Amino acid sequence: MAQPFTDESHPAEPYPGTRPDHCFVHVDETGWPVRPDLTMESGWRVEPDNIDLDQWLIGRGEPPLAARMPVLGYGSNANPSKVTWLRQELGLEGPAVVLRARCEGISAVWCDGTRARDGQRPATLAAAPGVVEEHSVWFATAEQLRVLDRCEGRGLRYRLVRLHTGRVVLYNGGVVDSVLAYTAGSKKRMPILVNGRMVACSDLSQRHALRLGGRPAPTDGLDVTEVHGDPCADDWPELLFVYGTLQPGASAWHLMEPHVVESEAIHLPGTLLDTGLGYPALRPGAGLGVPGFVLRLRSPEDALPLLDEYEGGDYRRVRVVLPDGRIAWTYLWTAAVEGLAELPDGWDVHQIR
Template sequence: MTVPSLRPAAPSLAPFPDSDYPEHPYPGARPDCSFVHLGRTGYPLRPDSTAPSGWRVGTGTAGEPCLNTWLAERGSDPLGARYPVLAYGSNVCPEKITWLRSRLGLTGPAVVLRAECTGVAAAWSAGHRPRDGQRPAVLMAAPGVVEQHAVWFATAEQRRVLDQCEGRGNRYRLVRLNDDAARIRLDDGTEPGPVLAYTAATAGMTPLLVDGRPVRCTELDQHGAVNLAGTPAAADGLSCTEITGEP
């Protein structure tokens, strides 16, 4: 009799606390994976084409439920009913997500899928963040540049909270990135439909130019960026359409 060989079970992805990814200094620390966040805890997500949602939740126990099943059990919208919103600054940080819950009333699971972004980049803004004086990131066109960011798949209520956080209409505007603006590819290899993003609403929030050029966030950390001297760029160069009202 031939005894079938047994494959070792794939290690389960363990949940992680906010404390593993502190918010300060801006933009905070971000997990090296896609995740869903709830109750000061992040649950890693891994792509799986056999799951209806395309993703499975690492609960740290035997079995990894489909993301849509996990969301439904918590009374939350499935992946396909959410808005894809590019996250390129602090909104990828789990501790910042908890700040959104405690200060701005964010509710429900926050789905944050890691993404490879081509053609856009996060640059240091000419402005400063009102609540703590740190220098925030702003999106700019960057032909040929590839950066790792994330896409929030936000419910309608969560997207309105992001409006408050980003100072929509004042510091940032909500736009839909045009097809020629960027290529955004998720961890599972798929490219979401038209992606929303928060971009500079005023000249004071456009990329900061130092010696005539913007400074990407990958080039300098917050400690070096906060006291930079320069001038605001005239524009961010993005091909996008501003959204009025609800998307």
């Protein structure tokens, strides 16, 4: 069982510092390992106490994963000591949730310029067909994202974008499509070209990177959409898994239909219980036992608040991983389950009215 660790085990210098080889949540100069766990409501557990990550956060008065936005961390932001620096220097508050990810088709490469505050050469992001690297995804609150904006010099040194190049896969198999990322926003933050080639951070240490001579690349090769204003946690993902009265043809479909672009029949790991109240209850788990539909929403930020009100206090909206790796919203039953019978295979949603 992995144990908590302190910043001393992962120094920030030289840039980009060292990273744990696992996911973690960080506060008070201490990190707690986080592992995927489909039996948990959040899909993740905090070690060594085996606590659901959302409950760990909520127990500290902090927003759960559903209220956080995924931001790619490919430089020093994956370093625990850097998180503490963000607290001390820029006022970062609350736990930082940093989940490891396999990144395909993109690479952290050295910038053309250096940092004004310490003269070190920072990283930037570039397209890299065929390349696979390990990086991290911050699940940041709105307030934490504003701190990252200040740290990265949003609009000056870097710009905040939704990334469409490559593939970012979390350790639980979830694919984070259109992940937020900070990419070059000035010539000094463009990749440096040495003999016509970009230089991956994994290939050269900071000490050797400082000796590089070259010129800024004309492009980073990335397909991105720049983010204007403040993004919202409800913006992502666009998918919603429904399994009860909100399914096509069921009693509450009229609430969903105006917001749906397309629908697809699918199964989700978990267990479905009969509440006896005219609607089913979904609990997380293994297997492929829950039939339903994945719906693509026209505007999640408009539809989801309406659905939150409809579902009421017995359900909580979470992000789940579909069998094909896509991530979707769904509503888990959080009220008592004692005495609730499991719905049999082949149950018919049209019987629930």
